[in-house]
Amino acid sequence: EDKVVQSPLSLVVHEGDTVTLNCSYEVTNFRSLLWYKQEKKAPTFLFMLTSSGIEKKSGRLSSILDKKELSSILNITATQTGDSAIYLCAGQNSGGSNYKLTFGKGTLLTVNP
């Protein structure tokens, strides 16, 4: 069965700190690794990574995939209170042409002022 493990499960930091969230995956027919941010409602899409070693960046957030180590990290620099959320990592597989996401349990990030 496919599995995605995130660490840490929760993290409390102060504004301005830099954080690194980890994700490891065991996904058959792996196609991509996705990161989502979930505040009170729906998960919102952050990144999709398909190639190893190529960093994707959006403002203070960046992410990279390591296919050799079956892992990914999400970095957030100069954190703000608005970054407080659950960050979800998901491995996407392709069984034929079905793209299924297997989610980790998430990392709860709390940024204190």
Next chain:
Amino acid sequence: DTAVSQTPKYLVTQMGNDKSIKCEQNLGHDTMYWYKQDSKKFLKIMFSYNNKELIINETVPNRFSPKSPDKAHLNLHINSLELGDSAVYFCASSQGRTSGPYEQYFGPGTRLTVT
């Protein structure tokens, strides 16, 4: 200009009842999904439809029946509701089946409470 919408947002009902949740997407996507998020915030896929065809059906009790009248809509009907069905149900959509992979976009969720 909501991309993926669900109704209702909240649903409180008694055990044994039958209820439906509706989902619509205006992104022109071909594939739609239902996910269940339990009280521990663990998000797990239930079903996936592509152009009205069921393509993923995880181990879900057959009390749950998805229906896709067209590629922009995917509804979820639940029979004989049980306490353990209490959760947040998310609908999502993505582009087509071929030449992927594609990111999935989520609706706002429906919080179902079974009493």
